[in-house]
Amino acid sequence: SAVISQKPSRDICQRGTSLTIQCQVDSQVTMMFWYRQQPGQSLTLIATANQGSEATYESGFVIDKFPISRPNLTFSTLTVSNMSPEDSSIYLCSVEWTGLVEQFFGPGTRLTVL
Amino acid sequence: RKEVEQDPGPFNVPEGATVAFNCTYSNSASQSFFWYRQDCRKEPKLLMSVYSSGNEDGRFTAQLNRASQYISLLIRDSKLSDSATYLCAGHSSQDQFYFGTGTSLTVIP
Numbered sequence: 001s002a003v004i005s006q007k008p009s010r011d012i013c014q015r016g017t018s019l020t021i022q023c024q025v026d027s028q029v030t031m032m033f034w035y036r037q038q039p040g041q042s043l044t045l046i047a048t049a050n051q052g053s054e055a056t057y058e059s060g061f062v063i064d065k066f067p068i069s070r071p072n073l074t075f076s077t078l079t080v081s082n083m084s085p086e087d088s089s090i091y092l093c094s095v096e097w098t099g100l101v102e103q104f105f106g107p108g109t110r111l112t113v114l
Numbered sequence: 115r116k117e118v119e120q121d122p123g124p125f126n127v128p129e130g131a132t133v134a135f136n137c138t139y140s141n142s143a144s145q146s147f148f149w150y151r152q153d154c155r156k157e158p159k160l161l162m163s164v165y166s167s168g169n170e171d172g173r174f175t176a177q178l179n180r181a182s183q184y185i186s187l188l189i190r191d192s193k194l195s196d197s198a199t200y201l202c203a204g205h206s207s208q209d210q211f212y213f214g215t216g217t218s219l220t221v222i223p
Contacts, residue, residue, distance in 0.1 A: 033211075042201065042215040043158070092157055101146055101205045105157040 002027045002104070006093060010110040013083055020079045021109045023093030028073035031096035033103065034066070038089045046091075049076040083113045117141055118204055120214035128222050131192050135217045137202030138184045144204040147185045149176055152199045152216065161200070162187070192221045 003026045013019050023032065032049040047055040047068055055068035070076040080087050090110050094103040120137045127133045139147070146165050150158035162169050164185055168177040175188040189196055199216040206212075 043213045045211070101211075102148060102160055102163055103203075103211055104160065108157050110155075 002097075004093065004095060004104060004106040006091075006106040006109050008109060009107065010112075012112045012114060015084050015113055017083055018079055018081045019083065019111060020077050021091055021093075021111075023076045023078070023106050025074045025095055027097075029095040030073075030098045032070060032076045033094045033096075034068060034076070034078045035092045035094060035105075036089045037092060037108075043092070046078070049078075049093075080111065083111075085113045087111065088113045116214075117212040118202055118214040120202055120217050122215055122217060124218040124220060126220045126222055127192055129192060129194060131221075132188065132190045133192055133219065134186055134188045135200055135202075135219075136184050136186050137214050137217075138182075139202075139204050140183070141204065141206050141210075141212075142183065143208065144206045146205045147176075147178060148203040148205070149174075149185075149187050150201040150203060150213075152201055154198075158201055158213075189219075192219075194221050194223060197221045 005024045007022045034046040035043045036046055037043050045058050046061045046066055047057040049055050049068050049070040051070045065081050067079045090108045092108045093106040096103055118139050148163050149161040151161045152158040162176045164176045164178045173190045177186045197220045199218050201216045202214045
């Protein structure tokens with residue numbers, strides 16, 4: 001089965017700084033997504049990472065705060081910019097393969113902002 | 115109103131018991147549904163997909179009731195290792211994927 005990896009797995013950051021999270025898949029995927037999961041909460045979709053074009057953001061999320069790149073079919077990054085303690089959360093990438101609607105998740109990045 | 119609603123629990127059941135979770139959805143255009151299992155501090159992992167009326171895999175049975183707009187997950191002969199949070203999810207024809215808040219299960223020895 002395919003492997004989805006994320007880096008870093010966790011980080012502790014100071015407010016006002018930015019962190020870039022990487023998601024790497026070992027095979028080409030159709031769709032890549034970025035989610036946030038705050039403690040005790042469900043998954044909230046941040047955006048769909050589109051290969052070769054700007055990401056599609058969900059209501060409440062903007063490109064200036066969460067810039068996303070997807071340079072090819074196996075890799076994406078999410079940047080959490082100008083962080084505040086409210087950004088402390090688990091950030092997860094997920095992928096869909098061609099012909100499937102199921103989403104499969106990376107191991108997540110646990111972010112703590114002080 | 116949330117797209118998908120679940121009873122958060124917690125469900126505490128003895129080992130060997132049968133437990134069922136329900137998940138209601140509001141989007142009648144939803145085409146397919148899924149149950150994910152999420153262990154503490156881990157990512158959600160796909161447990162079952164539900165495309166038609168239901169699906170069975172060993173001790174796990176998922177059922178879909180389109181008329182009443184709910185899906186259920188039945189776990190028979192519960193094991194200690196079944197303790198986790200179970201998330202239901204739906205996928206609409208508009209290619210929207212949405213998750214419930216999860217139901218917490220603890221299986222007690």
